[in-house]
Amino acid sequence: MKIAVTGGTGTLGARVVAELARRGHDVGALSRTAPAALPTGARHHAVDLVTGAGLDDALRGVEVVVDASNGPPNGADDVLVGGTRRLLAAERAAGVRHHVGVSIVGIGDVPMGYYRTKVAQEEEIVRGEVPWTILRATQFHDLVAMLFGATSRYRVLPGFRALLQPVAVDEVAVAVADLAVGSPRLGREEIVGPEVVELRDLARSWRAHTGRRAMVVPGRLPGGLGRALRRGGLTDRAAPARGTTTFAAWLEHPT
């Protein structure tokens, strides 16, 4: 199949491109900047979702689009909402028959600006004219480790009460690839990590693994955001699809 992956050079997108190429598909990785290398069977197309530049050429003959693009945490609207609108219009013109969107577990229940943007992005997909599937994932192990790496520069790690269920991005990429080669579900699927864990315990695992000297700072985030995180708004213990790699195992063998 001819499949385009927008954001195909990002944390998730690059893995999706690799997984689809490994399965023998003709894969386009779409992003603004070409990567240093791509797997055999994949090509890069320069595309800007904010302006729409490059989209028509990149989607010629494409049957399925996986959108794994992302924008900066403050101001992701242009890429995720406006970009989705532009992408879907170009997909319709090109005759794409399946759009696979990537989203986040719990976005409707956790009041954060970025999550409101993700809700708006999902709405664009649902009311768009291209048959669709949305895969909601929990936080990637990479993101959690990146957060700890950033705050540890100040010798602190966040230990406020929050439940997370992080997942290995490789396992999410396989789930995305499975959906991409199937029929549009016109619905949302989920993939979550193997365990629901307090943020402070993830911080302690990260500190033990890296040997960094940093204090895990306890606390309670105020307001609705704090309440939502404490009650596990970003987790789903009942999700049928579950990764198997724990955060501690991933730290030993990050991929």
Ligand SMILES: NC(=O)c1ccc[n+]([C@@H]2O[C@H](COP(=O)([O-])OP(=O)(O)OC[C@H]3O[C@@H](n4cnc5c(N)ncnc54)[C@H](OP(=O)(O)O)[C@@H]3O)[C@@H](O)[C@H]2O)c1
């Ligand atoms: N990270 C997580 O923990 C997590 C968890 C669940 C779901 N998700 C979702 O998964 C998706 C991918 O996230 P990620 O963390 O893998 O993203 P990422 O690593 O930040 O990658 C973003 C990708 O988007 C491309 N991009 C950015 N601006 C663009 C533009 N204007 N036009 C075209 N391409 C653009 C980037 O390439 P260029 O900069 O070269 O354009 C890059 O390939 C997002 O929808 C995110 O909400 C993420």
